[in-house]
């Protein structure tokens with residue numbers, strides 16, 4: 001499925017729009033169920049970032065996210081040192097930590113330069129995804 005090769009982090013609707021080009025008869029419900037099944041088997045990850053719709057991540061390996069508040073872009077980054085770091089006391093005492101993921105919120109370089117125009121940017125991203 002396309003999402004496995006996606007560099008970005010599509011919403012369910014974006015995956016649906018993309019798959020429908022090849023399989024016009026597919027229903028949104030099928031896409032939801034397929035993504036949920038993929039997630040259950042660890043093939044993709046589900047992301048809930050900001051107050052955005054859920055997105056799916058085609059990279060099952062552990063990684064972290066850089067989230068731009070303005071253009072809503074999500075980029076991956078790796079931080080092996082963080083994953084090996086000892087948890088601070090309160091976190092260690094809290095219970096069993098099974099995953100740790102960092103989300104860095106801010107403004108991407110493009111938005112800092114003022115190059116991105118909200119809606120246009122969204123359309124371009126969508127085209128790139130398919």
Ligand SMILES: [Zn+2]
Pocket residue numbers: 068069070071072073107108109110111112116
């Ligand atoms: Zn941005």
Ligand SMILES: [Zn+2]
Pocket residue numbers: 009057059063064065075076
């Ligand atoms: Zn990711």
